[in-house]
Amino acid sequence: MNSNDSTFQDRLPPQDLDAERSILGACLIDEEVPITIISLLKPEQFYKGAHKVIFEAIVTLCGQHESIDILTLRNALTQKGTLEEAGGASYLAEIQASIATAAHCETHAKIVKEKYLLRQLIITSNKTINNIFKGSQSAQDIIDDTESAIFEIAEAELKKDALPLRDILKQTIHDLDDNNWKPRDGIRTGFRRLDSLTLGFHPGELIILAARPSMGKTSLALNICKHMAINEDAPVAFFSLEMASDQIAKNLLCMHAKIDSGKFRAGTLPAEERPNILNCVDTLSEASIFIDDTPGISPFELRLSARRLKERYGIKAIFVDYLQLMRMNERTESRQIEISKISGSLKALAMELKIPVIAMSQLSRKLEERTDKRPMMSDLRESGSIEQDADVILMLFREWVYNKEKSENVAELIIVKQRNGAVGKFPLVFLGEQLRFENLEMEHGF
Numbered sequence: 001m002n003s004n005d006s007t008f009q010d011r012l013p014p015q016d017l018d019a020e021r022s023i024l025g026a027c028l029i030d031e032e033v034p035i036t037i038i039s040l041l042k043p044e045q046f047y048k049g050a051h052k053v054i055f056e057a058i059v060t061l062c063g064q065h066e067s068i069d070i071l072t073l074r075n076a077l078t079q080k081g082t083l084e085e086a087g088g089a090s091y092l093a094e095i096q097a098s099i100a101t102a103a104h105c106e107t108h109a110k111i112v113k114e115k116y117l118l119r120q121l122i123i124t125s126n127k128t129i130n131n132i133f134k135g136s137q138s139a140q141d142i143i144d145d146t147e148s149a150i151f152e153i154a155e156a157e158l159k160k161d162a163l164p165l166r167d168i169l170k171q172t173i174h175d176l177d178d179n180n181w182k183p184r185d186g187i188r189t190g191f192r193r194l195d196s197l198t199l200g201f202h203p204g205e206l207i208i209l210a211a212r213p214s215m216g217k218t219s220l221a222l223n224i225c226k227h228m229a230i231n232e233d234a235p236v237a238f239f240s241l242e243m244a245s246d247q248i249a250k251n252l253l254c255m256h257a258k259i260d261s262g263k264f265r266a267g268t269l270p271a272e273e274r275p276n277i278l279n280c281v282d283t284l285s286e287a288s289i290f291i292d293d294t295p296g297i298s299p300f301e302l303r304l305s306a307r308r309l310k311e312r313y314g315i316k317a318i319f320v321d322y323l324q325l326m327r328m329n330e331r332t333e334s335r336q337i338e339i340s341k342i343s344g345s346l347k348a349l350a351m352e353l354k355i356p357v358i359a360m361s362q363l364s365r366k367l368e369e370r371t372d373k374r375p376m377m378s379d380l381r382e383s384g385s386i387e388q389d390a391d392v393i394l395m396l397f398r399e400w401v402y403n404k405e406k407s408e409n410v411a412e413l414i415i416v417k418q419r420n421g422a423v424g425k426f427p428l429v430f431l432g433e434q435l436r437f438e439n440l441e442m443e444h445g446f
Contacts, residue, residue, distance in 0.1 A: 013047070013119050014118035016111050016112065017047065020048060020051045020108075023109055025096055026099060027068055028069055028095065030105075037058075040106065040109040040113065043059065044116075047116070049085070054087075057086070127146075147298065148300070187316055188200045188228075189224045189228070192439050201358065203354040206356075206357050206392075207392040208393045209221055209359070210363050210394065211375065211397070212363050212365070212367065216411065216435075218243065221319050222435070224319075225238055226289070230284075235309075235313050236290070237291075237318045239293075239294070240321050241293075241320070243321070250264065251435050253284060254434060256280045256283065298327055299341070303345070303352075315355065318356070319357075320359040321360045323339070323360065323362075328341055339385075339386065346359055347390075361380070363375050377393070387417070392415065393418075397412045398410070408432065409429055409431065411429070426440075
């Protein structure tokens with residue numbers, strides 16, 4: 001029986017011994033089955049101890065490229081001294097005789113895995129209860145430990161099977177636009193040069209928007225977020241770790257109404273602006289923008305919230321402001337390793353939900369020591385594996401921040417990395433009072 005039986009307090013834990021026997025029997029009668037099952041299950045996922053021992057021997061034989069039948073399996077168990085632990089030769093014969101076909105082995109493997117996951121959840125829950133009654137940990141520490149344990153259980157099940165090329169090509173052809181035989185664009189950002197170079201932000205992409213403080217990266221992200229929700233009719237989620245949700249809402253209102261944000265906060269806007277503001281409130285209220293201002297959110301918490309939003313509202317993009325304010329629940333050896341795990345989790349989330357994740361990031365302060373303070377890829381390298389995890393890296397630069405003789409209204413957006421496209425840079429107009437960025441038109445005159 002399972003070594004954790006005491007954990008289940010004399011109650012029979014979730015298991016299906018018939019499914020386990022069926023899988024082992026299928027491995028003995030069909031030479032193709034072991035490879036399939038080994039890709040789906042691990043020995044520890046079997047409930048019955050004898051079944052674990054038998055499957056371990058099957059895994060070993062498969063790794064040695066040996067044929068698997070009742071004789072080779074019995075010999076392997078005998079050589080290892082575990083034949084009796086496996087139930088003896090008679091039990092092997094019983095397993096083989098109990099199955100007539102291997103046709104349902106994958107379905108049975110899913111049942112075994114499901115029962116294993118339920119047992120793991122019970123073990124984790126009981127550990128949590130025991131820790132509570134011990135009274136040696138704070139509530140937050142217990143919450144963090146429990147979240148980490150459940151996160152590990154969930155992460156272990158994210159592995160996907162390899163797909164045959166023919167299936168991938170079918171999807172590729174399906175995704176081609178019938179009109180011009182080009183791949184469908186991603187979600188447009190509203191900035192023409194950016195959209196021209198990237199074709200929008202695509203499902204599964206991690207996009208990093210990096211800048212030093214005071215450059216306006218949150219405002220730029222909110223401009224893109226608002227455009228996606230209103231102009232592209234795409235529900236979006238904005239996770240704000242630095243700013244409260246009501247402030248995010250006010251900033252969105254100011255940029256959409258094109259009003260002075262300072263006067264709005266101070267309550268000194270002229271009365272004639274009121275109808276415009278109310279109209280913009282109506283427009284923004286109809287937009288599917290979901291704001292989460294949980295401070296120090298962990299990748300696990302963000303993933304849970306994002307999955308709920310995807311299921312309930314069909315969100316098409318996620319914004320995170322900003323990456324360095326996220327925290328892992330478990331302790332890490334260094335902050336660099338922690339940031340690496342966070343960026344990796346954001347990329348995994350984009351791929352899991354099949355939507356773009358746009359994460360703001362701070363840049364190294366070392367660039368302040370250079371004469372030319374325009375950011376470049378090397379300014380990210382102290383931030384773990386962000387450079388490797390990201391599909392697109394954008395860097396925002398406003399020279400006016402360092403040189404007040406330059407125009408306050410000119411910004412530069414630099415594409416320093418694009419996994420599937422060209423790099424480049426282009427100017428944008430920054431209207432600071434209104435928290436807005438615009439495409440640079442000739443009539444702006446900057």
